[in-house]
Amino acid sequence: MIAPGSAARAVDEDDPRGTGAASISETIQRDVEMNIVSGNWAPGDRIPSESEFMTQYNCSRMTVNRVLSRLSERGLIVRRRKAGSFVATPRNDSAMFLEIRDFAREAAGQGRRYRHEILLRRPERLSDKRAASLRLEPGLPVLRVLCLHVLEDQPHAYEDRVISLQKVAAVAGETFEAMPPGTWLLGHVPWSEARHTIRALNADATLAGILGIAERDACLVLNRRTWHQGEFVTDVDITYPGEGHELTGQFSSTTGQTTALDVPHR
Amino acid sequence: MIAPGSAARAVDEDDPRGTGAASISETIQRDVEMNIVSGNWAPGDRIPSESEFMTQYNCSRMTVNRVLSRLSERGLIVRRRKAGSFVATPRNDSAMFLEIRDFAREAAGQGRRYRHEILLRRPERLSDKRAASLRLEPGLPVLRVLCLHVLEDQPHAYEDRVISLQKVAAVAGETFEAMPPGTWLLGHVPWSEARHTIRALNADATLAGILGIAERDACLVLNRRTWHQGEFVTDVDITYPGEGHELTGQFSSTTGQTTALDVPHR
């Protein structure tokens, strides 16, 4: 017992084959998740206490505590002092995690032909309307960029973006010939915060012309506003043409969130 | 030193005011997050090793390890044996977390008048089209429910749902008078897995009539398919009228994901 490592090994040796050589904590975590996700332990049910797990798995309390803390952080269980740990009640039917990826990198990973066209690139002053929407002062110097994303020679998305010239001074010298603005920003503004909205829009004549669809066709618009350290970085509308595109996301209660963004042709 | 608790207290006493009485791990975590999010530590930078943190915060290695493990799980840092821990490179411009809430509960929390109307409720056999889309056998017995959600006497969303009568047998006796199908399912199918897609759609005459909008108006459609233990539970299209509604989500790299779903009138 002086050598904890060998004690752990003894447990591992119960496993006839080294089937992945799961650690004690992984084993406990898997077992608890199985019981919850299978419905064997229903929402509101009390699960064993830490000391009970200690006995059952012949391990120390810290090991159990780590597992239950993780499950608690992920929202699968709720822990209350004195009362015990309980299977959490799902508060929402489900949740959805959209990972907003980079067009170019995405296409490259799938072996699809991608290119982008810069339709406009010029310094501007932030319009009153946009400023109000962003809760910023009008007249803020920004770089306005209009960009068309083309996948397999089909218009894929239309991007209307402004970038703060104050916050991202380096963008003044960038032409976006080598890469689209979103990709460029990835390398220059790390770990920002963002707010997203998704809405549906009837295409006007201009937009329809750019995307090669009919006027009034429904479009999906993803708006993203990004800040870094509380300062405005960029505001972008990405418009996907018509009904031929979807945003998809997957949720799994066991893994936390499995993420996917897909905008396929249908 | 025999009493670790008092050692911890000594650290706490360094705090002149009991400003929340942050634990050592919370302090370390906050400091690391600050350095990463502020850009002080750039993506790819090596952060101090566990032993360096031990020295700096005068605490044990387990305490440091817990913090760094959590940050690693959340994707803020990447840990490599022998090499050290590094600030992670954001793989995507941002991410979006949509919490799909319950209409009725949502409205109640905001003090808004909500009601729902069941437009149709009948047992059906799964259509070939829907079965193919769900990768299920056609003819599966399901309950088909069409439901209109009304907020402040305005059509808010139109719901077209099928529920597996095999998987959710109890639904056969449910009329959904007291609560809409989504709310009912919350209490009967815990911890399911779901796949979501969001798309834009031009309203046809029927849909336009139901939602009180013009034909061809753009609508936002949220599709959710739910499974439990690998078995199909429900498939639902929730259609929001026109451009007057948005789905919004917020992302913060520090908190992981801050969640919000809002479908406001504009």
Place this chain on the structure above:
DNA sequence: TAGTGGTCTAGACCACCGC
């Protein structure tokens, strides 16, 4: 090969709160 993280132990003190 040595530094680093991965995991575990057998304790400890404490706050909280249901009984």
Place this chain on the structure above:
DNA sequence: CGGTGGTCTAGACCACTAG
């Protein structure tokens, strides 16, 4: 009051891998 979780310690053995 006592059981429970929250947090921490001062070690330990090990696997991995960069130098």
